Amino acid sequence: MLAAAASVVLGTGLLLGFGPATASAESTSDDLADAVRATMLEQRGDTAREQFSTRSLAEPLVEPITTEDDAWAFGTTTIPAPSTAHAAPETALFVAEHGPQGWRVELDGTDGFVDLADAAPDDVxxxxxxxxxxxxxxxxxxxxxxxxxxxxxxxxGVAWWMGGGPHGNSGSSRPYSSIDFNGGNGQVLSAGPGRVYKSCVRGGSALVKVMHENGYSTTYYHMRRLTNLSNGSPVQTGTYLGLIGNELPCGGSSSGAHVHLSLLRGDSHISVDNMTIGGWTFHTVSRPYQGYATRGNVRVDRGERLTNYGGSDNSLPTGTVDSGEYSRVNLRTGPGLDHDIVDTVADGALVRIECTARGGDVDGVWGTTDLWNRLDTGNWISDGFVYTGTNDPVAPACD
Structure with missing residues (x-):
């Protein structure tokens, strides 16, 4: 229920009055929660109803991260998902300031949020x-x-299963912004650098969100054994976030341990169709959970494995070393076995390929080849020991 005091919309935020300045700390906290819930339902309620295919929504959760003197607050707010669908909750960061007319609340992804966050005290x-x-x-x-x-x-450099191809954050909802993955050691790592936030923290699980500088955010759901990093902590590509699981801290359903990865742009889910993530371009089809991913001439469908080739902070194509029966592969000064060995590289290592050339024949893991790759280090490796997803060159010819 909203507080009885009148509310006024200013910009994108909602001001909710709660009476005289002498109100108790408890009532101030209650009124903050009411104001955040009202703003969340007003700005994100229609999106949640469309995603969840329901007219009624559960009451949004309000979880302050920092507050100051009953005048400022910063935290997360979450609309739980129904348990009838494979869904992830709708969540947002909020910043709030208390003024003469009550609480002004702004949600992330808006001009008002950026402005109010900038005005907030540094300890908030x-x-x-x-x-x-x-x-x-x-x-x-x-x-x-x-x-x-x-x-x-x-x-x-490691392959996981794409257990569920592109689908909505809540299953069949549009856009198809989400993909389900499982495999390997089960450790879910941040898809890129940014800062981490947890919402709907329940039973050792939560919806984990990483906001990135490039306009994207990624969310991770169903995880267990979460990182102990506090909200707002910086993360890098590959920072541990949690383990795949079946956890449902804020609704939804899960039939097997996995991570439900979602892609957002600003405050909105965005389709992964034709988007490149981890070196793969994802493609949606008319039905949810189908779709596929491509890399060069290689196609991976639902239920198949794909290797993570990392982000594009380095634009060079990549490959994974497959040394077969050996533990390491020799790196040479040129494209042939008659060139000197200058280094070695371990099985399973991810290498970045600057260019390719034809040289001496090598009996590699997949047969005989004369294709050689010059790495970004300047050293050469036979393509017979590098998995790139194709027998064709993945980089331009060397000069």
Missing amino acids: VSDEEKELFAKNHEAAQDAPLADTGLGLPWQE
């Missing part, structure tokens, strides 16, 4: 967070690039 919203929010919001105003710059949420 840190300078580093203010900078991130501004950069994310500014970048989100531009048309999204097909290459997200993000990796897949596990170790580079």
